[in-house]
Amino acid sequence: MTSDDATTFADLGLGPKILKALSDVGYETPSAIQAETIPHLLEGRDVMGLAQTGTGKTAAFALPILDRLDLSQKTPQALVLAPTRELALQVCEAFERYAAHVKGVHVLPVYGGQGYGVQLSALRRGVHVVVGTPGRIMDHLDKGTLDLTELRFLVLDEADEMLNMGFAEDVETILADTPDDKQVALFSATMPNQIKKLSATYLTDPVEIAIERKTRTADNIRQRYLIVSYPQKVDALTRILEVENFEAMIVFVRTKNETETLAEKLRARGVSATAINGDVPQAVRERTVNQLRDGKLDILVATDVAARGIDVPRITHVVNYDIPTDTEAYVHRIGRTGRAGRSGDAISFITPRERYLLKHIEKATRTTLEQMQLPSVDDVNATRLARFDDNITEALGSPQISFFRDVIGHYVKNNDVPEADVAAALAIVLQGDTPLILEDEPEPQRRPRRDHDDRPDRGGDRGERPRKPRRGSDQPMATYKIQVGKRHRVEPRQIVGAIANEGGLQRHDFGAITIRGDYSLVELPARLPGEAWEKLKQTRISGRLIELSRDYGPSAKAKKRDRD
Numbered sequence: 001m002t003s004d005d006a007t008t009f010a011d012l013g014l015g016p017k018i019l020k021a022l023s024d025v026g027y028e029t030p031s032a033i034q035a036e037t038i039p040h041l042l043e044g045r046d047v048m049g050l051a052q053t054g055t056g057k058t059a060a061f062a063l064p065i066l067d068r069l070d071l072s073q074k075t076p077q078a079l080v081l082a083p084t085r086e087l088a089l090q091v092c093e094a095f096e097r098y099a100a101h102v103k104g105v106h107v108l109p110v111y112g113g114q115g116y117g118v119q120l121s122a123l124r125r126g127v128h129v130v131v132g133t134p135g136r137i138m139d140h141l142d143k144g145t146l147d148l149t150e151l152r153f154l155v156l157d158e159a160d161e162m163l164n165m166g167f168a169e170d171v172e173t174i175l176a177d178t179p180d181d182k183q184v185a186l187f188s189a190t191m192p193n194q195i196k197k198l199s200a201t202y203l204t205d206p207v208e209i210a211i212e213r214k215t216r217t218a219d220n221i222r223q224r225y226l227i228v229s230y231p232q233k234v235d236a237l238t239r240i241l242e243v244e245n246f247e248a249m250i251v252f253v254r255t256k257n258e259t260e261t262l263a264e265k266l267r268a269r270g271v272s273a274t275a276i277n278g279d280v281p282q283a284v285r286e287r288t289v290n291q292l293r294d295g296k297l298d299i300l301v302a303t304d305v306a307a308r309g310i311d312v313p314r315i316t317h318v319v320n321y322d323i324p325t326d327t328e329a330y331v332h333r334i335g336r337t338g339r340a341g342r343s344g345d346a347i348s349f350i351t352p353r354e355r356y357l358l359k360h361i362e363k364a365t366r367t368t369l370e371q372m373q374l375p376s377v378d379d380v381n382a383t384r385l386a387r388f389d390d391n392i393t394e395a396l397g398s399p400q401i402s403f404f405r406d407v408i409g410h411y412v413k414n415n416d417v418p419e420a421d422v423a424a425a426l427a428i429v430l431q432g433d434t435p436l437i438l439e440d441e442p443e444p445q446r447r448p449r450r451d452h453d454d455r456p457d458r459g460g461d462r463g464e465r466p467r468k469p470r471r472g473s474d475q476p477m478a479t480y481k482i483q484v485g486k487r488h489r490v491e492p493r494q495i496v497g498a499i500a501n502e503g504g505l506q507r508h509d510f511g512a513i514t515i516r517g518d519y520s521l522v523e524l525p526a527r528l529p530g531e532a533w534e535k536l537k538q539t540r541i542s543g544r545l546i547e548l549s550r551d552y553g554p555s556a557k558a559k560k561r562d563r564d
Contacts, residue, residue, distance in 0.1 A: 031056035046206040074126030078153040085111035134170035166494030169543035239375040249317040320348035327364035478526035482546035
């Protein structure tokens with residue numbers, strides 16, 4: 001079956017409660033992956049799908065699972081494995097949205113960083129669907145707190161990404177610990193040999209479905225980019241807000257914390273902005289989106305997960321404050337504007353080190369982005385003065401103009417002051433604490449270089465104090481030791497993926513990675529938060545606990561031995 005205008009969700013065989021939920025969220029026709037996959041999963045067939053993020057695959061497996069749940073069974077019936085906590089939360093939210101009219105369905109997200117107590121309480125009460133990352137699922141299996149003996153459905157979402165992050169052994173262990181007669185759905189963006197081997201081992205006569213990657217962007221969206229350093233981003237965004245003629249805007253950032261931080265910085269500059277992310281309750285999210293739709297809010301700072309599904313026609317601009325590393329994510333972000341046949345604008349901030357991402361986006365979307373310049377002080381002032389003129393023109397048409405003309409005339413008569421001076425004085429009063437005209441900031445003075453004799457002592461063991469931040473970072477780094485190395489066949493990408501995911505770190509938080517025989521050395525922020533530290537001590541790579549610890553450097557003898 002293929003998806004076309006004539007195909008509806010009702011044609012796929014879904015029940016009335018699921019169809020009502022789909023109608024509530026505004027889904028009209030199934031995507032290609034949904035039209036191809038749902039009928040086979042409803043029939044009980046195993047499925048191997050080749051599909052990119054953003055093609056609608058979450059609904060492709062969530063809808064048939066919800067349709068076939070036995071609500072009388074209290075042990076988990078469905079397990080969805082996802083590579084990251086963000087995706088796990090996104091999938092969990094989707095299940096809850098689609099189950100709005102299926103009373104009594106319990107869905108539990110299970111991921112590192114969340115307290116065990118919450119997860120254990122939910123599992124004791126009874127859960128129908130578990131959505132989790134392999135590491136935390138393995139922890140529950142090791143502790144005997146997750147019962148998969150009656151599992152009926154298992155989904156591997158973004159399987160290639162899970163294997164790239166070093167979860168291959170965990171995934172196979174979990175699969176081996178589930179009933180043989182379960183139904184399996186595997187989704188992957190690519191189909192390397194490891195995925196083919198996994199499918200051949202754990203899927204039974206699967207239906208293979210491949211959906212062509214769609215990365216075309218709409219022709220009615222003007223796409224621009226600005227080369228800007230990271231410290232300049234807030235100022236650049238503030239100036240763009242001044243000069244761009246926008247109605248409503250979504251500003252995309254990479255992390256949940258950054259949504260709150262940036263929204264706060266914008267509010268401190270007099271800009272009305274609200275943040276939404278994966279931690280914002282659904283009711284608050286819906287209220288915020290309604291405010292955006294009704295014109296009570298104009299700027300939303302959001303993550304990809306939080307903004308998914310937002311369809312507000314008055315959004316004229318999308319700003320990629322942090323450029324996405326995935327071209328598919330770029331397409332979906334800028335698709336928030338230019339809705340309902342209207343034109344839209346997309347502006348992407350690119351740091352000098354991210355130019356390669358710009359090239360990837362242009363190549364994948366077959367579009368050349370237009371470079372823009374940072375609005376100058378003169379540009380901002382010209383916009384402010386034009387807006388001031390417009391306000392005066394609008395006020396001249398007010399029915400109150402006669403009353404205030406008499407007020408001004410009375411003042412001029414009694415104080416012998418020219419009318420132009422009175423108008424200027426009123427403008428000063430209205431200006432308040434924010435000057436109408438922006439002043440050029442003076443160039444920062446360079447500090448004189450110190451003589452060699454004045455430089456601080458650089459001696460001492462390298463691990464006894466944090467080293468200088470590496471280029472592009474604003475925090476001191478230190479060396480940490482993890483108990484996986486060459487013998488365990490780990491690669492730097494697996495270390496970065498696992499630590500970033502479980503510890504809530506970003507790629508710019510990593511320095512040098514040195515892989516030795518039985519262990520590896522990783523440069524991370526010296527002031528690692530206690531919460532991140534505890535999560536990372538429980539993190540697994542290639543099935544092994546990494547047992548994170550600070551490394552204070554080998555002795556001179558040990559250094560020589562390593563060199564030899």
